[in-house]
Amino acid sequence: MTVKALKAVSVGRNGVGAFILQCKRIDLHYCDWAGSSKGMNGFIKSLLPKFAAAHPQIEFTVSPRPSKHPVAIGHYINGKEKAICVRNMEPYEILKKVELLRDANGEKLKRLHKNVTSINESVRGVWSPYHGNGMQV
Amino acid sequence: MKRLRVDRWTGQLVTATRPGAAGVSSSAPRFRCVAASARRCQSTAAAAAVSESVAAAADLVDNNPRFPPLENLPPQVTSWPSPPPERALQSAKLAALHARLALSKKIPLQTLARTLVDASADPNPRFNNTNLAFVGQTLINYHVSEQLMIQYPRLPMEIFYAAMKGMAGPAPLFQIAKSWGIESAAVPGGEVDPGLLQFSLDATGDAILGFGYSRAEQKYIDKYKFRRSVASRVVFDDDFGDAITKTEFASNETEDDDHIHTNTSYGSATTRALAEKAHANHVRAVVGAIYTHCGREAVKAFVKAHVLSRKLDLHKLFVFSDPTRELSTLCAREDFEKPIARLLSETGRLSRTPVFVVGIFSGKDKLGEGSAASLDHARRKAAMNALKSWYLYSPGENVRVPSDMLNEETRPWEPAYIDIGEVIARGGNLRR
Missing domain, CATH: 3.30.160.20 (Double Stranded RNA Binding Domain)
Incomplete structure (x- = not known):
C-alpha cells in the first residue's frame, strides 16, 4: 500500500451552487411614547409588511423597548450582529438602513485591496525564474 | 401487473406508524410513557403543590393585558421530548429556513421541523429525523460517489474514501448546516421553538445510518490495531471506509459527566462530536425530505448546489x-x-x-x-x-x-472511462 490519504474538509463558497442570504434575523425595537421613534413606528406600520413579505428568508421580530431610542439589529449566519440606532429618522431612511442590514454579511468592515479574491488555483500558474530562456539585461 | 411507483417509495416515511400504533396519524395526541406532570418532582404532594402554583402564575400572566402570552402552548407540552408537529406552522425561524434554502412549496413546514429533531432528543422514529436522514445519506453518498468516480476515474481507493469523507462525511455536512444558519436548542423539549435543532448531550440515540456490517473480529481490530485491507473495507465498512461500530459513543457512559459537559465555550470533544453528528443528520434529513416530497431531480439539484459545489483539493490528499x-x-x-x-x-x-x-x-x-x-x-x-x-x-x-x-429524454449513454486500478508497488513499505 503505497498511497495514503490525508483528511480534508471541503470548503463552501456562498453563491457557487446555492446562495444563502447571510442576514438571518432583523430585530426592530420601538417605543410608543418617545418622539425619536416616530419614524420607526411609521416604518413598522407602512413599510415593514411589504419588506418582510419580499424577504421570507429573514426572520423579523418587532418588540417594544420603552423609553429608549429605536434600533434595528441584524443577526448573521456567522454569529455576529450589527445594530443601527435609527432615532429621529424618517420611514424611508429606516428602510435604507434595514436594506443595509439585509445586504451585509456580518463580517467586520475591512478594506479590500484586491478586486477579486479566489481560492481557485491560478490558471496561468506561478511565474518561475528557473524556466524559460531568461531575459537579456 | 401494477406499475412500480419509485417516487412513492419513501412516502411512508412522512407519516410513519409503528406496528402497534396503527391508525394514529401524526397530528393525533401522542401516547408515550412519560410523567403527566411537566415538572419532575420528588413526591406526588410536591407535584400537586407545584402544579397549583404554576396554574396560579399562569393565570396571572395570561390575564395581564400588558404581557400577552407569546404562543398558546398545549398544557402538557413540556413533558414531550420534541415540539408537536402542528407548532411548526407558527415558527418564524422555520419559515425563514424554508425560504433560505429555497425549498419547494411541496415540502411542508412540519416535515422541515421533523428534520430538526435528532434521535437523541426524541427516540420515537415517528417524530425524529432518523428515517429521513437514512434516505438522505444514501442519496448524498450516491451522488458524490458517482461524481468522483466519473470525474476522477483513476483515484486510488484510499484517496477516494478520503474524498468521500471530505465531501459528504459528517464534518462537511456540519459545515453545511452551519452555513444554513441552523441554531440549536440548549436542551430539547416540547416547548422549544421547532425551528431550532434539537439534540441531547446526555442520550446518544441509536440512529442506524448507512449500509455496512460490523465485523465479527472488531474487538481484536480495536485491541491489536490490525490493518484493514482496502478490499475488506469495500465489502464490510461504510461509505467512507470506516469500520461500523455498534454504538459509536458507547464509551461515554463510563466517563464522568464533568468530562462531557465541559464549561468552555466550545464544549468538550464529546459534545462537539455529538453536535457534529446531529447537524450532519439534519442535513441528510433535509435531503431525504426533498426526495420524499419532490423526487429525484430536485434532490439531485439540491445535492449539486449544496454538497458538490464545495471545493476540495484532491491533490492535497x-x-x-x-x-x-x-x-x-x-x-x-x-x-x-x-x-x-x-x-x-x-x-x-x-x-x-x-x-x-x-x-x-x-x-x-x-x-x-x-x-x-x-x-x-x-x-x-x-x-x-x-x-x-x-x-x-x-x-x-x-x-x-x-x-x-x-431522465427520459436524454441522449444515449456513452461509456465512461474505467481504469484498471491503482499501482501496487511491491515492497512499498520496506523503508518504513
Whole structure:
C-alpha cells in the first residue's frame, strides 16, 4: 500500500451552487411614547409588511423597548450582529438602513485591496525564474 | 401487473406508524410513557403543590393585558421530548429556513421541523429525523460517489474514501448546516421553538445510518490495531471506509459527566462530536425530505448546489511513501519507457539556499517536474507530481454521470472511462 490519504474538509463558497442570504434575523425595537421613534413606528406600520413579505428568508421580530431610542439589529449566519440606532429618522431612511442590514454579511468592515479574491488555483500558474530562456539585461 | 411507483417509495416515511400504533396519524395526541406532570418532582404532594402554583402564575400572566402570552402552548407540552408537529406552522425561524434554502412549496413546514429533531432528543422514529436522514445519506453518498468516480476515474481507493469523507462525511455536512444558519436548542423539549435543532448531550440515540456490517473480529481490530485491507473495507465498512461500530459513543457512559459537559465555550470533544453528528443528520434529513416530497431531480439539484459545489483539493490528499518506486512500477505496467530523472535547472549549488529543478522523463515525454533544495528531494517531488497527474486524470468538469440517464429524454449513454486500478508497488513499505 503505497498511497495514503490525508483528511480534508471541503470548503463552501456562498453563491457557487446555492446562495444563502447571510442576514438571518432583523430585530426592530420601538417605543410608543418617545418622539425619536416616530419614524420607526411609521416604518413598522407602512413599510415593514411589504419588506418582510419580499424577504421570507429573514426572520423579523418587532418588540417594544420603552423609553429608549429605536434600533434595528441584524443577526448573521456567522454569529455576529450589527445594530443601527435609527432615532429621529424618517420611514424611508429606516428602510435604507434595514436594506443595509439585509445586504451585509456580518463580517467586520475591512478594506479590500484586491478586486477579486479566489481560492481557485491560478490558471496561468506561478511565474518561475528557473524556466524559460531568461531575459537579456 | 401494477406499475412500480419509485417516487412513492419513501412516502411512508412522512407519516410513519409503528406496528402497534396503527391508525394514529401524526397530528393525533401522542401516547408515550412519560410523567403527566411537566415538572419532575420528588413526591406526588410536591407535584400537586407545584402544579397549583404554576396554574396560579399562569393565570396571572395570561390575564395581564400588558404581557400577552407569546404562543398558546398545549398544557402538557413540556413533558414531550420534541415540539408537536402542528407548532411548526407558527415558527418564524422555520419559515425563514424554508425560504433560505429555497425549498419547494411541496415540502411542508412540519416535515422541515421533523428534520430538526435528532434521535437523541426524541427516540420515537415517528417524530425524529432518523428515517429521513437514512434516505438522505444514501442519496448524498450516491451522488458524490458517482461524481468522483466519473470525474476522477483513476483515484486510488484510499484517496477516494478520503474524498468521500471530505465531501459528504459528517464534518462537511456540519459545515453545511452551519452555513444554513441552523441554531440549536440548549436542551430539547416540547416547548422549544421547532425551528431550532434539537439534540441531547446526555442520550446518544441509536440512529442506524448507512449500509455496512460490523465485523465479527472488531474487538481484536480495536485491541491489536490490525490493518484493514482496502478490499475488506469495500465489502464490510461504510461509505467512507470506516469500520461500523455498534454504538459509536458507547464509551461515554463510563466517563464522568464533568468530562462531557465541559464549561468552555466550545464544549468538550464529546459534545462537539455529538453536535457534529446531529447537524450532519439534519442535513441528510433535509435531503431525504426533498426526495420524499419532490423526487429525484430536485434532490439531485439540491445535492449539486449544496454538497458538490464545495471545493476540495484532491491533490492535497495524497501521501506517498515511496514515489519513485511506484512511478517505475506504473511505467512498467503501462509499457512506458523507464522513468529517468534529469536536472533541468539549478541555482546556488554551493550556497545556503540552492534550488534544483528536476524533471522525470519517460523517453521523450516529461511525466513530472519538481523543485527543491536538494537533488534527492527534487527527484522525489517530481515523481510525486508525475503520479498525481496520473491519478488525477479527469475527462473534464462537465462529465455525464449515470444518474443523468434516469431522465427520459436524454441522449444515449456513452461509456465512461474505467481504469484498471491503482499501482501496487511491491515492497512499498520496506523503508518504513
